[in-house]
Amino acid sequence: MADLKNKNSGRSRDRELGMNRDITRRDFLNGIAIGLGGVLASPWLGGLLAAQTGVPSGQDRPGYYPPTLTGMRGSHPGSFEVAHALRDGRFWEKAGKPVETGEEYDLIVVGGGISGLAAAYFYRKHAGSSSRILILDNHDDFGGHAKRNEFHLHGRMLLTNGGTVAIESPFPYSREARGLLTELGIDPPALEKKYADREAYSDLGFAYFFDKETFGTERLVANAPGGFYGRQRGSSKWAEFLARTPLSAQAQQDIVRIQEASIDYMPGVPQAEKKARLSKMSYKDFLLNAVKAHPEVIPFYQTRTHGLYGVGIDAVPALDCWAIHFPGFQGMGLDRVPSKGLSFTALGEVTPQEEYHFHFPDGNASIARMLVRSLIPGSASGSTAEDIVTMKMDYSRLDSRDSPIRMRLNSTAVQVRHLGDAGSAKQVEVVYGREPKAYSVRGKGAVLACWNMVIPYLCPELPAEQKEALHYGVKVPLVYTVVALRSWTAFHKLGVRGISCPGMYHSSIGLDQAVNIGDYKSPQSPDEPILVRMLRTPCRPGLSARDQQRAGHYELLATPFDTFERNIRDQLARVMGAGGFDPARDIEAITVNRWPHGYAYEYNPMWDPDWPEGQQPCDIARRRHGRITIANSDAAAAAYTDQAIDQGYRAVQELFSS
């Protein structure tokens, strides 16, 4: 009886939330005409598709335009099953002997992300415009993490990034990475100055949402000091803000101390020793054991590192948190200079550099689109950073016989091998799985611009030490959810543009960044449709970062879209309800950009050894093997666009060096 009651109340809550609403959440089934029966009968898809269906293919078909697909994106259904079948030893038995295509190329690039596209670009630059290049990617769209989400609401185009947010890096862009952007026509500081709309939503502030499950009482507390996540320094308004929260008096006092007081929590300890100790303890342990804060402050800070690290403060070193301007270190006397014990990201924070930053409305998907436009004539018209933004690309031109450079989507490489001995072979063979068969192509060389952990399965002929190194890093899972709203009056009424929700399914909610470039205009009036971004990182506090990441992969792939949708609706209803938000009425579309294999793994001083120069796993993993070289951001152990470009450049140079 109790079960039945729960079921009924669950159903009525679902109705309130609008779970029955016909929004564009599952359009990926309709967006591309695909024989669904064929997909379900696929030998490679295992049980996963019972819950998540819809595998696009046929990039030449009229209307093929993945950026407008909604629902489950990122690692979308259909993109990973071949690779998982290969990993699990199920692929070859089902696929049978590869079909010989007879195609021969100068270069075959595995991976159509920024690194693979950059590799193709550098190869052509070096070898000339008649170079024949094939780029393979397992997704239905190119760009890798640099993906575009395009919505059309009430006659208006709204864009956002499905993954890579912006041109920005902890370190200055290299000559090659900067040169590539310049050749494409991208001048980040100039674009930033001209097109970033800093005024939009500037009258709205930041807030925290305290959920009853974590904090005992449900409350939205606006006017949070210090900007989003309180990262701006120098605010003295914490006591007033905290007094409005459900936190206990002790927790409030401790947070004010952490945020504002100038105390040395390691008096008498030399600076180098302080930094060494802080690099080996988590920020959570710093707060509990050095600052001696009440444990109740931990949930308040727990998710602050999610966006940058994909894990909470239990797994991020305190020294990194100092470098990225977290509070508590004001009186510690730490000089902001590069020092040992910082992760790649944090080291960049203390390395002086000039401004080099820009956010295209679709993030760095614009870079990927400009690269493709340059590589494959006819894929898009125009020539500027402005005109690419609203351009509809022609996917039917990507794999055209007429073009020396071709890109084949929905195609997962499953084998890369030398035809003969690696030291003397003149060709490599690449086999790829594309439903429902395997196909083989040949090239004079191959750049593997895919993920490190996939490479040992593709290329068993690599030395054992290299394969072990390729397996070392565990990519960081994270989810960028995008919710298209018919208006943002609730945000306006509540006076908020960004909300930190430390206890909830998504740890933050925010209005999308405003940029007005070319023909693209961001929403200005609260009555207009808008895109709202939400962040989820599926971590498991208490485990090492790598184990949290492994657990997160499984969680993301096992979570059906319905679960995301219900949580999104419930969270927005609870957080924005006081502003009149009604999820059943206000939500027009949902895209869950799911990245089980997201950021490249950066070494974490809390768990990883301090390897000698040149001996990190990524150094060993990216060694050239005959005519096969290795690009991608994993090869740098750094999750940034410039690193992906630099690795593409190096991989190509290695192919040309005898």
Ligand SMILES: Cc1cc2nc3c(=O)[nH]c(=O)nc-3n(C[C@H](O)[C@H](O)[C@H](O)COP(=O)(O)OP(=O)(O)OC[C@H]3O[C@@H](n4cnc5c(N)ncnc54)[C@H](O)[C@@H]3O)c2cc1C
């Ligand atoms: C959510 C998110 C946000 C980010 N934000 C930023 C940011 O703001 N600024 C920044 O500089 N960097 C950012 N990064 C990092 C940046 O996106 C990456 O460093 C960069 O785009 C990686 O490019 P890549 O080509 O090396 O890898 P990817 O983009 O991952 O591309 C590799 C491609 O190879 C494909 N592939 C893998 N195996 C195979 C196979 N067997 N056959 C065929 N294809 C295969 C993959 O599916 C993928 O499409 C972000 C990353 C993520 C995940």
